[in-house]
Amino acid sequence: MIIERIKGLFAGQLLGKQVTVAGWVRTRRDAGSFSFIEVNDGSTLANLQVIAERTLTNYEDEIKRLTTGCSVVITGELKESPAKGQAVEVLADVVSVVGWADPESYPLQKKRHSFEYLREISHLRPRTNALGAVARVRSHLTHAVHRFFQQRGFFHIHTPVITTSDCEGAGEMFQVLTASEAARKGALPEQGKGFFGKPAGLTVSGQLQAEVYAQALGRVYTFGPTFRAENSNTSRHLAEFWMLEPEMAFCDLSCNMDLAETLLRFLLADVLAECAEDMALFDRFVAQGVIKRLQHIVDNDFIRITYTEAVDRLLSSGKSFDFPVSWGVDLQSEHERFLTEEVYGLPLIVTDYPAAIKPFYMRVGDDGTTVAAMDILVAGIGEIVGGSQREERYDVLLARMQHLGIDDVDYQWYLDLRRYGTVPHSGFGLGFERLVQLVTGMPNIREVIPFPRTPGYAPC
Amino acid sequence: MIIERIKGLFAGQLLGKQVTVAGWVRTRRDAGSFSFIEVNDGSTLANLQVIAERTLTNYEDEIKRLTTGCSVVITGELKESPAKGQAVEVLADVVSVVGWADPESYPLQKKRHSFEYLREISHLRPRTNALGAVARVRSHLTHAVHRFFQQRGFFHIHTPVITTSDCEGAGEMFQVLTASEAARKGALPEQGKGFFGKPAGLTVSGQLQAEVYAQALGRVYTFGPTFRAENSNTSRHLAEFWMLEPEMAFCDLSCNMDLAETLLRFLLADVLAECAEDMALFDRFVAQGVIKRLQHIVDNDFIRITYTEAVDRLLSSGKSFDFPVSWGVDLQSEHERFLTEEVYGLPLIVTDYPAAIKPFYMRVGDDGTTVAAMDILVAGIGEIVGGSQREERYDVLLARMQHLGIDDVDYQWYLDLRRYGTVPHSGFGLGFERLVQLVTGMPNIREVIPFPRTPGYAPC
Numbered sequence: 069m070i071i072e073r074i075k076g077l078f079a080g081q082l083l084g085k086q087v088t089v090a091g092w093v094r095t096r097r098d099a100g101s102f103s104f105i106e107v108n109d110g111s112t113l114a115n116l117q118v119i120a121e122r123t124l125t126n127y128e129d130e131i132k133r134l135t136t137g138c139s140v141v142i143t144g145e146l147k148e149s150p151a152k153g154q155a156v157e158v159l160a161d162v163v164s165v166v167g168w169a170d171p172e173s174y175p176l177q178k179k180r181h182s183f184e185y186l187r188e189i190s191h192l193r194p195r196t197n198a199l200g201a202v203a204r205v206r207s208h209l210t211h212a213v214h215r216f217f218q219q220r221g222f223f224h225i226h227t228p229v230i231t232t233s234d235c236e237g238a239g240e241m242f243q244v245l246t247a248s249e250a251a252r253k254g255a256l257p258e259q260g261k262g263f264f265g266k267p268a269g270l271t272v273s274g275q276l277q278a279e280v281y282a283q284a285l286g287r288v289y290t291f292g293p294t295f296r297a298e299n300s301n302t303s304r305h306l307a308e309f310w311m312l313e314p315e316m317a318f319c320d321l322s323c324n325m326d327l328a329e330t331l332l333r334f335l336l337a338d339v340l341a342e343c344a345e346d347m348a349l350f351d352r353f354v355a356q357g358v359i360k361r362l363q364h365i366v367d368n369d370f371i372r373i374t375y376t377e378a379v380d381r382l383l384s385s386g387k388s389f390d391f392p393v394s395w396g397v398d399l400q401s402e403h404e405r406f407l408t409e410e411v412y413g414l415p416l417i418v419t420d421y422p423a424a425i426k427p428f429y430m431r432v433g434d435d436g437t438t439v440a441a442m443d444i445l446v447a448g449i450g451e452i453v454g455g456s457q458r459e460e461r462y463d464v465l466l467a468r469m470q471h472l473g474i475d476d477v478d479y480q481w482y483l484d485l486r487r488y489g490t491v492p493h494s495g496f497g498l499g500f501e502r503l504v505q506l507v508t509g510m511p512n513i514r515e516v517i518p519f520p521r522t523p524g525y526a527p528c
Numbered sequence: 529m530i531i532e533r534i535k536g537l538f539a540g541q542l543l544g545k546q547v548t549v550a551g552w553v554r555t556r557r558d559a560g561s562f563s564f565i566e567v568n569d570g571s572t573l574a575n576l577q578v579i580a581e582r583t584l585t586n587y588e589d590e591i592k593r594l595t596t597g598c599s600v601v602i603t604g605e606l607k608e609s610p611a612k613g614q615a616v617e618v619l620a621d622v623v624s625v626v627g628w629a630d631p632e633s634y635p636l637q638k639k640r641h642s643f644e645y646l647r648e649i650s651h652l653r654p655r656t657n658a659l660g661a662v663a664r665v666r667s668h669l670t671h672a673v674h675r676f677f678q679q680r681g682f683f684h685i686h687t688p689v690i691t692t693s694d695c696e697g698a699g700e701m702f703q704v705l706t707a708s709e710a711a712r713k714g715a716l717p718e719q720g721k722g723f724f725g726k727p728a729g730l731t732v733s734g735q736l737q738a739e740v741y742a743q744a745l746g747r748v749y750t751f752g753p754t755f756r757a758e759n760s761n762t763s764r765h766l767a768e769f770w771m772l773e774p775e776m777a778f779c780d781l782s783c784n785m786d787l788a789e790t791l792l793r794f795l796l797a798d799v800l801a802e803c804a805e806d807m808a809l810f811d812r813f814v815a816q817g818v819i820k821r822l823q824h825i826v827d828n829d830f831i832r833i834t835y836t837e838a839v840d841r842l843l844s845s846g847k848s849f850d851f852p853v854s855w856g857v858d859l860q861s862e863h864e865r866f867l868t869e870e871v872y873g874l875p876l877i878v879t880d881y882p883a884a885i886k887p888f889y890m891r892v893g894d895d896g897t898t899v900a901a902m903d904i905l906v907a908g909i910g911e912i913v914g915g916s917q918r919e920e921r922y923d924v925l926l927a928r929m930q931h932l933g934i935d936d937v938d939y940q941w942y943l944d945l946r947r948y949g950t951v952p953h954s955g956f957g958l959g960f961e962r963l964v965q966l967v968t969g970m971p972n973i974r975e976v977i978p979f980p981r982t983p984g985y986a987p988c
Contacts, residue, residue: 137948167950192948195743200744214674221535221571223570230768244702246703293688518688
């Protein structure tokens with residue numbers, strides 16, 4: 069018995085044929101001598117309408133008792149549907165009930181549930197229209213990322229989660245210990261001790277390791293989970309999130325910006341074309357106008373300005389901000405959103421930030437005060453990409469590390485990349501959940517990752 | 529200036545054109561009035577031969593000083609090569625030296641280095657032929673995995689690394705703590721305390737969470753890092769490794785085996801076709817005959833036997849094993865390899881293992897003593913896939929958990945999947961490094977992951 073996926077049936081090739089589908093009941097309603105059963109199998113947002121006539125042997129005993137969430141296997145003829153809004157329906161010969169879902173206790177009923185409520189049942193929420201659509205779109209975007217890079221000759225590198233380097237030199241790292249180490253007093257192992265022979269934590273970025281491979285294979289990307297042990301309980305932060313980080317040898321800041329812009333516009337165009345049904349749901353029920361906003365990004369070049377220009381623009385706006393602006397301060401979310409939403413109305417690439425507010429590995433400019441950084445800001449999200457040209461000059465990098473008090477003993481391997489066959493190279497990090505938020509319009513980041521991890525919260 | 533990738537140049541379209549390439553010197557040798565420079569940019573295994581004539585302005589000062597590992601940018605005409613073994617070469621107009629690599633200290637020289645030595649310089653080892661080839665093949669296999677599943681309507685689900693469930697009920701889990709928690713006495717947080725409100729560790733499998741999504745979207749897969757805090761210092765174990773885990777609703781053990789076999793044969797056929805140059809290197813220098821062995825797997829159906837048949841076959845072999853065989857014991861690597869290498873000469877799917885040696889979530893057979901498990905064994909590796917049909921019956925699952933002393937309070941969400949709309953479902957785990965070992969023939973698992981993590985060892 070071949071089970072067809074409902075998405076395939078809507079394509080229509082099997083019209084007039086006997087088909088078998090398997091999925092979950094979304095709703096059922098009686099209509100005289102038969103029941104309409106709406107079945108969903110997750111392959112697509114739309115339900116398949118099944119007509120179960122009362123002549124079926126289990127009609128009274130089972131079919132009439134079907135409620136939201138029950139699982140069924142149905143065999144019948146695929147027919148053109150006279151109803152509007154759907155191309156096909158199935159006239160059932162057999163409706164087998166596989167699993168019941170007691171309507172007294174099943175937490176998902178036909179009504180709309182709030183996202184907050186659904187978060188309390190994160191093992192059931194992908195069965196809803198909105199969270200199912202998010203999961204499909206997230207999967208599609210993941211694959212689009214791989215297609216983009218593989219087609220361009222990039223190699224995917226699995227950089228490690230457990231690390232002994234702290235890339236940003238900031239942001240608290242989660243510590244990794246064995247159970248017996250954790251049970252001891254002062255659990256953090258000393259140098260030369262512990263499972264790995266030194267203290268180990270969860271990576272905050274795969275960049276430094278990606279640089280190793282960029283200087284061997286030329287163009288690479290890493291795409292995996294990254295971590296922050298910050299006690300931030302906001303709609304924008306997760307303790308575990310996915311980050312995409314390409315890294316390119318022989319690539320300067322301009323090349324880096326071009327790649328990031330091309331990537332973002334490719335991903336948005338791709339998801340608009342390939343996930344139209346799920347996107348229509350977001351546009352209608354989650355974030356009105358989101359499709360138009362994404363198309364606007366696809367259709368227009370990003371604006372590129374320097375940090376200095378951005379600060380001038382903010383100062384001359386006459387607007388009062390919660391965080392006052394002056395040259396040298398980091399841009400806050402309110403500044404970023406004002407610039408991209410109110411001033412330019414397009415994604416904005418801001419370059420050449422003050423060295424003092426950026427990490428040690430960014431390339432110092434000729435002025436000695438800025439670095440070759442670039443952040444991409446988008447409406448509604450703020451920073452979605454942060455990148456830079458890396459400092460490839462051994463002496464300059466070493467001096468900067470010493471200036472910042474970074475112990476170069478731990479970074480000899482990183483310095484070696486500048487000691488032997490160094491090349492200009494660049495890369496960036498794209499916060500994948502922020503991308504999924506941009507695409508779906510979901511207001512809270514906890515809705516765009518299957519099992520969010522935040523302070524006090526790690527379901528399943 | 530457009531920098532061409534060397535892989536593209538070997539395709540030949542730019543013959544007769546002025547091109548620019550950028551990469552690293554592998555070797556240089558003088559030949560009268562010019563130097564041959566072999567340049568590699570990582571896009572492909574083969575080096576591009578560059579001819580630098582002594583008339584170049586920096587010939588004496590720079591070109592003659594080029595040694596292994598120096599980085600260069602070269603512009604010149606792409607010509608047909610008269611030399612055998614290469615189709616094209618570049619006659620250089622400009623050879624710019626970007627970064628030097630002092631031959632006195634650069635750890636990689638023209639000679640072959642042992643894999644053990646290269647492990648001590650894991651930030652430089654991808655610059656070697658063998659480790660570069662492994663990285664390219666690993667990237668290709670990763671993408672082939674995604675293509676395989678996406679083409680078949682599976683959705684990629686990012687299951688969490690930080691988890692409060694221990695899927696296998698065995699294998700020591702790494703604990704995750706904030707730095708301040710780790711510094712306290714008896715660092716493990718109590719229930720209701722700690723960053724996540726309960727003890728958290730690094731996942732040993734994404735299966736349980738994948739089951740959540742399989743029962744919403746039908747067919748899903750998770751593919752990411754997993755962890756074991758075992759103190760195993762062998763050529764087969766890593767503390768951090770990648771695992772691929774598909775999970776399918778409405779799929780029994782037979783469907784599960786079909787998918788796993790189709791996947792493995794697809795991946796091997798794909799890498800043989802698409803990575804022929806790198807595969808030839810492994811076949812020649814790492815594992816003679818590996819191409820033929822992989823083709824043999826692609827060309828033949830896998831053998832399927834039950835555990836009981838496997839035990840009978842081992843008992844009747846007359847062979848003496850280090851671990852004695854009897855019905856009820858787990859198969860050891862020596863048994864697995866004997867069966868697949870000496871008895872059948874093909875990959876072997878062993879099914880229906882004793883319940884007592886398998887985890888709680890596997891579906892109990894009608895006999896009450898076996899479970900619907902399946903392991904795939906391949907020559908040289910042993911177990912490469914482990915899977916099962918999952919127990920979908922609420923009462924049976926609960927009884928099994930209680931029998932094993934698993935606290936069902938932590939697994940209410942997992943039991944809910946059987947309470948509401950339960951369906952027969954199956955899945956498996958494929959150890960990705962074992963796959964890369966099978967493909968490349970690399971004897972030690974530490975060579976097939978970019979930055980291996982093992983007891984006492986976590987470079988970069």
